[in-house]
Amino acid sequence: MVVLRRLDVLLEPTKDKVLEEVSFQRDEAGLTDLDPEGLREASGYVFYNTSPWTLKKLYDTTVNNRQILEANFKAYLDGFSDNVKEIVEKFKLRSQVKHMAQKDVLHEVLEKFVDPRINLTPQEAQDPDGRKLPPLTNLGMGYVFEELIRKFNEENNEEAGEHFTPREVIDLMTHLVFEPVKDALPPVITVYDPACGSGGMLTESQDFISHPDGRIQAKADVYLYGKEINDETYAICKSDMMIKGNNPANIKSGSTLSTDEFSGLRFDYMLSNPPYGKSWASEQKHIKQDGEVIDDRFIVTLKDYWGNETTVDATPRSSDGQLLFLMEMVSKMKDLAASPHGSRIASVHNGSSLFTGDAGSGESNIRRHIIEQDMLEAIIQLPNNMFYNTGITTYIWLLSNNKAATRKGQIQLIDASQLYRKLRKNLGNKNCEFSPEHIDQITQTYLKLSAIERSADEEGIASQVFDNDEFGYYKVNIERPDRRKAQFSVERIETLRFDKTPRLVNNKNQFLSLR
Structure with missing residues (x-):
């Protein structure tokens, strides 16, 4: 109803x-058949409503007859353009309206939403007592959406990965992605989020x-793309795109992992907060068959110890699919041969x-591929309890396939906890x-590639810069020789992980990890 009322007041x-x-x-x-182009031009938006009704008229004209109110409300919903009808369908609004009408509460609900003391318009208004009501900007509407989502998630005990990203975290991510290249932005910019939620990123x-008072103030044309699996959140995102004049057709519904909706596209910038600690077992059949990966997004080529190239599986364990979303974004990076700007990911x-x-x-294999291709620029540790329904430690990974010369072959680790x-x-x-x-402090530490020491009992930021090969080691499997045969075999397997400590494990076989 909040989304519907917002669309309603914009069209009034x-x-x-x-x-x-x-x-x-x-x-x-x-x-x-009505011509949608003329109707869009008349409404001033990419959506419209051809019925004679508004929510205010529905409330004013049907006080005591629930059947008439329900019928008129149905005619009102039927009058919307197809892009809004999809939103109505995702919210299951028709069944909700029918249910409220049957319970004789629909008129009371309408009364709350058309109350002149509530201003959901982007213009300043006055209440019946003459007091000014501030406008609700698109950013403000985003906060309303996200507060509703937060409360909904809390009430339904959603998993840790099922939440939206606080605005200040998004603000940090946009600084990290765009500030290093603010003077070399392409004239047409594409931004993609494979788990876009309500579209905040x-x-x-x-x-x-593009903000005229912002740090960049670019005149570039910006096109937004995203995909969201949750129907209600998708509907919120799509309505937000329409309200802000973006193309809602670029927002897709469904699982990013199961279906590659943007297989033919590559994007300049990608920002995402994919679900973590969430199983993708139900989607394995779309990615693997008989144990073999069939989706090119999740296959990489690596070299073995002797330098031989081999194609390997780049899928994590089925209990946690967050790295699959990272590989989805890596697969959507622009090739430098086709685009000299390359792509950046947060x-x-x-x-x-x-x-x-x-x-x-x-x-x-995923970490090896990213590091050996020299894509990983930095990892920033965030404070605990930054997100609304999880207190676990989180990190921002920053990737680029067009690193600055000063960053080539290096990875910066920043502790902003x-x-x-x-x-x-x-x-x-x-x-x-x-x-x-x-x-600003985190952004400047990143931009300057600063090395900042901090003792364990100090507060503030810490930062260190490492060479790529410092995160790799060889795992050597030493097998005990058969006493009956005079032979000895050694197998070397390469790996990459964020573990700088050599380990020695003694059991049936000996495993020696060398940095």
């Missing part, structure tokens, strides 16, 4: 123009690039992506946030 000022266009097309032009990226992960997976495992300010009141698990000063 041009309602008469749209009805005039409908009358012209039917009566004068004699069209059987996409719209904030667009605003960061992705949120928990600690599992750093450490899980032994030599030769899918997780290890001590940079935060406490909230006055907890929001679920979230009890702290970044201030603008913290975001």
Whole structure:
């Protein structure tokens, strides 16, 4: 209903123009099927409503008859353009309206949403007592959406990965992705999020690039693309795209892992907070058959110890699919031969992506591929309790296939876990946030490739820069010789992980890990 009312108030000022266009097309032009282009032009948006109803008219004209109200409400929903009808369908709004009508509460619900003391318009308004009501900007509407999502997730005990990203974390990610290349942005920019949720990362990226008072103030055309599996969240994202004048057709519904909706596209910038600690077992049949990977997004080529190239599996264990989303974004990077700017990626992960997976495992192969291709620029550790329904430690991975000369062959690790300010009141698990000063400090530490020491009992930021090969080691499997035969075999397996400590494990066989 919040989404519907927002769309409703946006269309109210041009309602008469749209009805005039409908009358012209039917009566004068004699069209059987209405021309959407003319209706969009009349409404001023990429969506419209051809019925005579608004939510305010529905409330005013049907006080005591629930059947009439339900019928008129149905006619109102039927009058929307197809892109809004899809949103109505994803929200299951028709069945909700029918249910509210049967319970005799639909009129009361409408009363709350058309209350003149609530301003859901992007313009300043006045309440019945003459007090000014501030406008609700698109950014403000995003906060409303996300607060509703947060409360919904808390009530339904959603998993740790099923949450949206706080705005200050998105703000940090946009700084890290765009500031290093702000003077060399292409004239046409594409931004992609494979787990776009309510679209916060996409719209904030667009605003960061194009805002007339922002740091970049680019004049480039920005096109947003995304995919979301949750129907309600997808509907919110799509409605937000329409409200802000973006192409809602670029937002797809369904599983990113099962179906590659954007197989023919490559993107300039990608930002995402994929679900972590969430099983992808139900989607394995789309990725693997008889144990073999059949989706090219999740296959990489690596060299063995002797330098021979081999194609290997790049899928993590079925209990956690977050690295699959990272590989999806890596597969969508622009080839430098076709685009000299390349692509940049910022992705949120928990600690599992750093450490899980032994030599030769899918997780290890993914890390090897990313590091050996010199894509990984930096990893930034965030404070605990930054997200709304999980308190676990999280990290931002920053990737590029067009590293600056000063960064080639190197990886920067930044510990920003001590940079935060406490909230006055907890929001679920979230009890702290970044201030603008913290975001600027992290961004400058990254941009300057700074090395900053910090003792264990100190607060503040820490940063170190390492060579790529410092994160690799050889795992040597030493087999005991058969006493009956004078032979001895050694197998070497390469792996990469964020573990700088050599290990020695003694059991039936001896395993010696060399950095």
